[in-house]
Amino acid sequence: MLINKSQIDTHNAKHEKSHSKRFASISSILSDEGVNVKEVIEKLKTYQIAIPSWALSTGGTRFGRFPGKGEPVSFEQKMEDIGLLHAVNRSSGAVSMHIPWDTPKDVKAVKQMADSFGIQFDAMNSNTFQDQPGQALTYKFGSLCNTETSIREQAIEHNLEVIEIGKQVGSKSLTVWLADGANFPGQQHQRKAFERTLDALKAIYKALPDDWFVFTEHKPFEPAFYSTVIQDWGTSLLLAQKLGAKAKCLVDLGHHLPNCNIEQIVSRLIMEGKLGGFHFNDSKYADDDLTVGSLRPYQLYLIFNELVDGVPGGDLSKSGFGWMIDASHNTKDPLEDLLQSVEAIKIAYAEALIIDRKKLELAQEKNDAVKAQEIMQHAFRTDVRALLAEARLQSGAAINPIEFYRENSVRGNLVRERG
Numbered sequence: 001m002l003i004n005k006s007q008i009d010t011h012n013a014k015h016e017k018s019h020s021k022r023f024a025s026i027s028s029i030l031s032d033e034g035v036n037v038k039e040v041i042e043k044l045k046t047y048q049i050a051i052p053s054w055a056l057s058t059g060g061t062r063f064g065r066f067p068g069k070g071e072p073v074s075f076e077q078k079m080e081d082i083g084l085l086h087a088v089n090r091s092s093g094a095v096s097m098h099i100p101w102d103t104p105k106d107v108k109a110v111k112q113m114a115d116s117f118g119i120q121f122d123a124m125n126s127n128t129f130q131d132q133p134g135q136a137l138t139y140k141f142g143s144l145c146n147t148e149t150s151i152r153e154q155a156i157e158h159n160l161e162v163i164e165i166g167k168q169v170g171s172k173s174l175t176v177w178l179a180d181g182a183n184f185p186g187q188q189h190q191r192k193a194f195e196r197t198l199d200a201l202k203a204i205y206k207a208l209p210d211d212w213f214v215f216t217e218h219k220p221f222e223p224a225f226y227s228t229v230i231q232d233w234g235t236s237l238l239l240a241q242k243l244g245a246k247a248k249c250l251v252d253l254g255h256h257l258p259n260c261n262i263e264q265i266v267s268r269l270i271m272e273g274k275l276g277g278f279h280f281n282d283s284k285y286a287d288d289d290l291t292v293g294s295l296r297p298y299q300l301y302l303i304f305n306e307l308v309d310g311v312p313g314g315d316l317s318k319s320g321f322g323w324m325i326d327a328s329h330n331t332k333d334p335l336e337d338l339l340q341s342v343e344a345i346k347i348a349y350a351e352a353l354i355i356d357r358k359k360l361e362l363a364q365e366k367n368d369a370v371k372a373q374e375i376m377q378h379a380f381r382t383d384v385r386a387l388l389a390e391a392r393l394q395s396g397a398a399i400n401p402i403e404f405y406r407e408n409s410v411r412g413n414l415v416r417e418r419g
Contacts, residue, residue, distance in 0.1 A: 001080065001413050003087035008398055011407060015399045022386040030354060030382075037387070040353045044391035046317040047349060049280070049342050050094035050122035050324040053102040056081045056335070059289065059328025066330050070414030075102045077418070079110065081335060083117030088404055090397035091342050096122040096324045097169070099162045100132055107168045114169070122173075123215060123250075123277065123322045124166040128155040129179035129223070142180040144200035145193040145229050152200050159204045167209060173276070173322060174208070175250055176201070177217040181224025181231070190227060197229050198242060205243045215250035215276040215322065216240055220257050222287060233265045240274050248276030252326060253300075254287040255279075263302040270310035277322025280345055289327045291337050293344025300344065301380050304352035314353055333411055339401045343388065350384040 027037045056078045057071040072078045078095075085092040095114065104110040114121065128143035136154065141147070143155035163174055180197065182188035205214055218236040221228055230236055233249060240247040249269050256262055269275035282290040282300075293300050307321075308314035316323075325341045328334065356375055363371040389399045398404035405411075 001084060001410065001417060003084055003408075003410075005396070007408055008087070008396065008404070011398050011400075011404045012393060015403070016393070019386065019389050019393070019399050023390045026383065026386045033354075034356065035354050040350060040387060041391050041394065043315050043317070043353060044346055044350060044388060045090070045395050046315075047091070047346065048093040048120075048317065048323070049091060049345055050096045050322065051082045051085060051092050051338060052096045052098065052125075052324055052326055053078050054098050055325060055328045055338060057328075058330060058334055060330060064330075068333065068411075070411055070416075070418050071334070073418070075104050075110065076113065078102065079113050079117065079119070081414075082119055083113075084410065085335060085338055085342075086117060086119060088398050089339060089342055089401045090392055090395035091346060092338070093118055094120045094122040094323075096125060096175075096322075097165070097171070098125040098127060099158075099165060100127060103165065104169075107165060111169050121166070121169045121171040122324055123175045124162050124171050124173065125175050125177070126159045126162045128158060129177065139179075142178075142188075142193070142229075144176075144178055145180040145188075145197045147196075152196065156200050156203045160207050163204075163207055163209075163212070166212075172211055173213040173215060174204070175215040175217055175277075175322075176204070177219070177250075177252075178230055179223050179228075181221075181228035182226050183224055184226055188227065193229050194235075198239060201239060201243055201247075205247060208246055213246050213248050213276060214243070215248055216243075217250040217252060217255065217279070219252065219255035219287065233269070237269065237272065237274055240276075241272075248274050250276045250279065250322070252279035252281070252287075253292075253303075254281045254283045254289060254326070258285065262299065263306050266303055267306045267310065270306065275321060277324065279324055279326035280341065281325070281327040290329060291327055291332070291344070292325060292341035293348065294340075297344065297348065298380060300348040301351050302376075304348040305355060305376070308349070308352040308355070309357070316349065335410065336402060336405060339405065343385075343401070346388050346391075347384055350387050351379050351382065354382060354384065355379040 030037050058068045072081055082095050128139055131138050137151045146152050216236045216239045218230045218232050220231050236249040240249050280292045282292055282295045311319045360375045
């Protein structure tokens with residue numbers, strides 16, 4: 001299904017009057033506070049968030065999956081859905097591919113399709129956390145950390161194949177998430193497991209093109225419940241430091257123990273020049289993969305505070321970081337879920353952009369905790385949604401993406417096309 005300009009124009013004509021009132025109001029307030037609204041709008045317009053190829057269909061839990069109608073059954077249809085999202089919000093201009101789940105049959109055709117939608121290719125994602133049909137050797141006891149040389153070599157070769165596909169589509173990075181670990185004390189020699197993983201990553205690192213990066217991704221538990229080889233950001237950083245300048249750390253918001261100070265981790269990685277990118281989601285308990293911002297919007301805002309503070313000029317589109325949503329669940333239309341996630345991410349970014357940083361720094365230097373809290377919470381409590389809507393309007397997107405999606409019965413049309 002293609003979204004045409006007339007549909008967007010009809011929607012915007014219906015909503016522009018009320019939007020203009022809200023935008024004029026917030027623009028006046030922010031201007032009085034010394035915020036350059038035009039600069040904020042421009043930064044919002046250029047900031048793009050990648051859609052993962054596996055999130056276009058209804059996700060599942062450990063207990064089952066309940067697929068919806070009209071969902072994509074091929075990578076080409078997934079690309080169509082990402083093109084649809086980008087047409088609606090002009091903020092979803094990239095795709096993050098998962099191999100082998102979404103290995104394209106015709107790489108050249110997929111690249112041409114992406115170009116037609118204005119879609120770029122974000123980080124590639126390898127998969128050695130589950131066995132694939134026809135796979136010679138099993139990853140039951142680990143992949144890059146496995147005690148068997150042949151299994152490690154198989155996992156390395158898979159990552160090299162992912163790099164080759166990425167080169168053809170124009171990606172510049174590889175994300176490696178490992179399920180490697182142990183469920184019982186004594187099951188695994190922890191130091192040797194780390195050393196084997198490092199040696200395997202060195203082989204992958206050596207194959208990287210000069211302008212590529214590899215991202216190491218940590219997770220404290222699951223599917224291994226006693227120990228995970230890359231269990232926290234310290235281990236991820238250690239690996240990245242040992243590998244070299246082209247290795248960085250990826251932060252998945254769900255890959256932390258409850259109440260972890262993720263924003264501080266982000267700050268430290270920026271400081272060391274080792275932040276590679278993000279997998280955005282939200283959670284109540286662990287790796288819940290819920291809609292971004294649905295439970296902890298203040299934490300998301302605090303993360304973006306560190307990003308805006310750590311990136312020159314706060315222009316995240318020029319940071320070189322990877323930005324990807326990694327949320328998928330049973331109970332929502334996946335396209336609506338992605339639209340909501342993109343909105344939540346950009347709201348947090350806009351809130352961070354309007355923080356009075358001069359006053360905040362002064363309060364910090366004077367150890368004025370009350371003033372610092374007031375400054376931080378003032379920006380967070382400011383309704384910036386009209387800024388996002390204006391950025392979309394200026395970019396030719398829908399003022400209200402969710403309303404547009406429902407007004408135009410997008411899911412219903414997909415069902416008629418695909419069944």
